[in-house]
Each structure stands twice: as C-alpha cells, then as structure tokens.
Amino acid sequence: MLELRYNPLTDEWIIVSAFTQKRPTRPKTTECPICPGGVEFPGTYDLVSFDNKYPSLQLNPPNVVSESPILKRKPAKGNCEVIVYTSNHQSSLSEMPLLQIEKLIEMWVDRTRDLMQYNFVKYIFIFENRGQEVGASLEHPHGQLYAFPFIPIRISRKLDAFEKGYEEHKKCVICKILEEELSKKERIVYENETMITIVPFYARFPYEVHIYPKRHVDSFLYLSGQEKKDLAKALKIITMKYDRLFNIPFPYMMMFFQSPVNTKDFSRIFHFHVEFNPPKRDKNKIKWMASVETGTWTFINPKIPEEAAQELRNIKVEVK
C-alpha cells in the first residue's frame, strides 16, 4: 500500500507506505547495495541520485479513492530519491574531501532544479539521517530527498513564522537574527565569509546547529559559487566537530530548508538554512523525542545553547 491519508485532528497528511518496511537494515560492507558492485551499481561512479526502491512517494503512485468526507486519501504522488555522496563506503561528510562536498552541493542544486519541473511538486526536502540512533538503514554515506506534493506541516509553520516576523521587523527573520548573533557572537560555532553556523538561541536539541547564509537567499538554486564553497566548508567543519565531541561517529539528522516551489513566491521572507538535529546529549545518552516533544511539539532542551556553542567552538579542527 502507498497512499496519503489526511489527519483531520492536526490538518496534516500522513504517508502510508508498506514499501519502506521491506528495506534492508544496516547490511554488512560486503553486501552494501550502494557500493560499486552492489545490487544498485554494477559499475563504479562518483556521485549518484536515484529513485528509492522503497519509496514513500512516487511519480506514478497507485490510484486511491477517497470514500469518506472525513477520512480522506490521496495518491502518494511525489518522488523519493537516495543521494549517494561518494563511492567510498567508509567515508562521511566529516571525512570527505571538500571538493566532494562541493560536488554534492551542485548535485543537490541539480536535483532541486529537476524536480521542481513537476508542477505538482510543492516542497523539495533534502536530508541525511546519520547513525542508527536516527534510523539510518545503510552505513554508506548517503542522504535522501523527498519531493512532496504539499507543503509539510512544519515547513508551513516556518513560513507562517517568517511571514509574521517580516511584518513585525520589516525584514527577513533570519537576517534580523544574524544582526544580533554577529554582534553578540556567543552562540557562533564557526563562520566564514558567507556562512555562519550557530547553536541557535531557540535550539531544541542539546547540540543542535544551524547554518545560515549571511546574504538573504531562499534556495540552493541561487547560492553563489563562493557561498557553495563556504557551505561545503561549514558542513565539513560542523560534522568534524561533532565527531570529535565524544570521539564517536556522531549521529545526526541534517536537514536543508529551502523555499517551496510551484506555489506562492516566498523568496522575500524565507531564508535558506540547514538544521543539524543530533539526538545525543552525552556520549551514551540520547535526547529522545518522547511524549512531550512528539505529543505537543514542545521541546525540553537539557543543554544551555550558549554552553553547547562554546563546547563546539572550542573543538579545533583543521580543513585543508
């Protein structure tokens, strides 16, 4: 079964996908399906993005009929892609050469450009789940992409907040925040010419980090060459710092937020950003998405963001 079901209690769409149950869970290196010579790639490659074998959304999903006015269904029309960062199974964002991350960014740009050609696609969400703590099923460095046929509820909430903030401050909310962060500097983890990384004032997870372009830009598509280079460096530095924090491959959810496509133009109010939501609060402790977080969307962060920022800032890493 593959379909969208409407939740009238929260005004949101749920994806029901029986396919995703069938995906392999953490196969051994020798059985990795996305290594060169694996099930998916008989030959070698550099970077690849491909339609997920176990999709939650499909370009041509099964047709479904909504028989009830309250319990509504819709076809799960969209696309799910697996984005393979490199052919090297042992690598990771923190280990990859900067050039490979720059190429990866160009691939994300091209995937966005390709998928926005479908008028029904409204939101392109690029992300990586790293580590079994956040449900990654393969160790090989890879991320994913969901091309949604609707604006997901948290994105919608962000757009509302950006709109409200724009009205209040007469400028983009993130641009306004950056003025303050750049003057106080207490939550900055790393910055370069065009990017700034901070543990945000409003962090929900103990070691949450956000990356913001210093210039107002709303999508991968419009980043300059320098901004892409600087974003690559910021991604590498943050993931390196994470790995050194407890000297373990640090699990995280890395999420890219760009403005919606094929709908209202949000470019004036929406500011492209990256969120790292790591589940660890200590080397052996997890910050769970438990009842309060899941049930109320209210997060209790046990770590003071300014202290987390200082800890991460103090970890010295070197990028050539």
Place this chain on the structure above:
Amino acid sequence: MKILGHSFEDGKITFEAENFVIRLKVKKIPEGYIISGEIKGKPKRVEIFRTEMPEIFFINNWQSWGPAKKMKRGEKLKIPEKILENFGYGFNPNPHLFEQNVVSDYFYGEKKLVVGFLSSKYAHPFFLFDGHEVVGYLDYFEATYEDFIPLEPLIILHGNLDDLLPVYAEYVKLKNNLQITKRNPVGWSSWYQYFSKLTWEDILKNLGLAKEYLYEVFQIDDSWEIDIGDWQPNEKFPPLEEMAKTIRKHGFIPGIWIAPFSVSETSLLAKNHKDWLVKDENDSPLLAYRNWNKNIYALDITNEEAAKWLKNIFKRLKDAGFEYFKIDFLFAGAIPGKRHLNISPIEAYRLGLKFIREVVEDSFILGCGAPLLPSVGLVDGMRIGPDTAPYYNPETPGAFIPNAFYALRNTITRYYMNGKWWWNDPDCLLLRNIDTELNLWEKKAYAFVSGMLNNMIIQSDDLSLSIERYLLDSALKLRGGRAFVKGLMEEVYEIFAEGTGIGNVKLRINLKKERSELSVDEKSIKLLKQVKTKGDGRKFNYYQQKGDDKDA
C-alpha cells in the same frame, strides 16, 4: 490617499450611487493594503482611488506594445499624429482620455509606492494623472450587473518601487490563481527577416538550415493567409496540413500567426457577416485600427455564430498539426462598442481567449498586441513591448513604432511579469550581420538581457546569412535563473540573475549610451550528468565533475 472618498483604514465601506452599489473590505498585508469587494448596477466608470500626483512616476500602458516607463509631472508621451489616428484603441480603450491626459493602466508606481489593480475580469482598471492628482478608475463601460460581481481588487504597497513591482506581480499571480506552463519556448519566427514578403520557399530553406540550432518551435508569421479574417493559406503557401507536417518532419513544433479578433474590410468575412462585427453608436462596423493599408474591424465574439466560427478556425489549425499559436492584435477584441450581448469589452475579450484555449487545449498560446491584465491565465506567453526592428534608435518617438531600443527597454521594465503571469516574449533576436543596422553591442545586449531575464527566446533571421550565432547560445545559457532589476526609474539598470545556466550573473546596462558591464560568478563547479533508467523503471542520475573522467 482616499478610497471612494474615505480614508481606507475604515475597514468596511458601502457606497451607494444612483446607478450602482459598492461594498468594500480593507485588508492589511505586510506591504500595505488590499481593498476588495463587490459591485452591482450600471457602474460605468467608477472612481476607486485618489491621491496627490508625485513629481515622477512609473506608468504602464494597457497592452503589449505600449510603454512601461518613468515619467515626470507635465510630460506627455510623444506619439506621431498618424499613429494615434490609426491605432487609437491600441493606446487605450478610451482613446480620447489617452490623448488628453497621462494614463497608466492596471498599476502605477512612485519611488516609495505602487498602487495597482489585481485583476481585470469585468472592468478596465486605470489611473488618470489629472491636474495635481492621480485617480484610479474601474471602467465597466455600458455593462449592467443585476447581481453583485467581485470588484477588481486594489492593492496599495509601500516600500521601494524596485522591490514592489515583483510583489505586485506576485499578488496578481495569487489573486488569479495562476500556474503557468513549464514550457518556455525557444524558436524561430519569419517576421523580422521576411515581413509580409514571406514565401513557402523561404520556410523550406530555413527549415533545412534550422537543425543546426536549438529551436523547439518553428513559427510562420503574418503573410500566409488570404486576408485578415480569411484564415486560409494564400496562393504562396501549401495547405495547412502540409505546412505543419513539413515543420514537424524537420523536428520542430509547428507554429503559426493569426489575428483572431481582427477582420479586414476587404475580407470575405467582413463582407458576408457584417452582423459579426463590433458596431459603433450608428450600428456601423466600428473601426478598431488601420493596418495593412486597410480598415480593420473587431469580431463580436458574443455573437454565437461568430464564436462558433472562431472555434472552427482554431480547430482547423490544431487539427492540421499546429501546436504553437501567436495570436496578435488582440486589443481589437477588447474595444468598447456595441456587441450582441451587453457585457463589458473586457468580459468579451476574456470570453474570446477562453474559446481559443478550449479548442487548442494545452498548445502554447503567445499573446501579442494584447491587453495585459485581462489576459492572465489565458495565454502561456506574452509580448511585453513594441515590435523590435533591425535598428536601435533611442532618439525617435517610442510608442508603437518598431525599434529594438524601445522593445529592449520594455523587456526590462516589465520583467517582473515573467514566470508569474506568463513567459515574457521580449520579441525576436535579430543576430544577422547584413540586412540590419544593429551593431554588435545592440545584438549582444538584446540576447544577454533576454536570457538573463529567463524570457522566451525566438530568433528571426534568414539562416543562410552570416549570423552571430554564439549570441543565441549565450542567451540560452543565461536562462533558467531568477532575475531582479534595480533602477527601474533610473537611466542605468542593474540586472541580477541568480541560478542561470552559468551561475549568478550581474549586468549593469545603460541602454541609451550603449554601455554595459557583465560580471559572472565563475566559482561554481560544473557537473556532467548522465541519466539511466533501470529495468524496474527507476531513474539513476550519475554525476561527475566536468573534465573529470576518473572515479572519485
């Protein structure tokens, strides 16, 4: 600033006149206000908005060929007498208003303000620069509405004009629920090389040469028809099926030109069906404009038989194999006059466009010589300036006379409509080195600006001539991005195009002095992509760095 004579923070306003009633609601938005509402009765021309006239302002003409430009208080558009006489309705549905005053249709701007109407479904919205005031009107002409109909909403935006015009365009998109086609055509057109002297041999010759170019569409322009209104091939051309089939055989989408609402006095249509024409107060056919050395009348689309005829013409063209329609001189469909049904000329115009869309379905429709706001949602592409020409002269009068300078200026000053209302057609690139007075800078400027603004790219040259072909390639490489223009009220425009085929690009350009500076962000990595489809139908996109054929 007043709405119906009231301060517009009032929230709700009801206004009752002798012949009509208006109910208004005022809504606050981040950038200002939207005033919407409803109206019934016989409103004729209703004043909606009034404010003090600024020293300098930005005006927009009602149709494709008219100017969008900065003006000063006391200034008048310079239009040769003869043009005014032949194309009165081309300038304005109320030509006498235009002759005596400065008029801006749909919207106008000041340095820190844009005021505009968001739709034109029933009425013609315009602003009259009258004495020391700017007055916004909705003109319903002679139409009567027994029940309330939605008022064309008015938006008032505060900020900088350069920022606000794209915001205005976005609100129009939202109000009219527009989602335009993804097809932004690249093609060839016959007009600016062959004009009305085109022959079928010219078409065959250029089709043979066109495979070297990246065209999708190959469009036959004016000259193929027997007469304006008699839409059959004349003796110079083969049957429609053969025309379309030959173009298709060469690998292009067949395109054709037609002026669907225009009827020449010499046509059989005019002779046989006088009752299908829009009439004046004496019940004589109303002169819509003069062109081709003929009087041209307007088709009354509210006459059932005329509507049936129009649908048949397009069915005939579609069935013959044409899938790209350049529909021209469209303003004729919106001139005020006596029609079979007492609906406003704007409603009649939209009805005509709806009939065409119904018949051609998802074929590409390019509007030209068209009232802009009433066309949204009904065309895929739109000419947004006067005709270009194989010459560029900032010194001659600007309105309605072919001239690459004015065509390029409008391409910039109406850029914000592109991708929101339709794909802007900046008019054709003329890249040949002979049969032209255009110098290299002028050709380059046209190609670069059209590409950076992600406009339609249509070339019009005899392909057997020496051609600056790389400029077509450059224009195409510069497409695909999102543009912002700074300085719409200045002499020097700064065009920023982000995410183009070659990355982020900036062009600073002075059209009058023919000076420009182009800067290209060259730091992005270029990837090569190879797409493969697996046996189970899944797509795999393989990427590697350009020039890097090694494995990472």
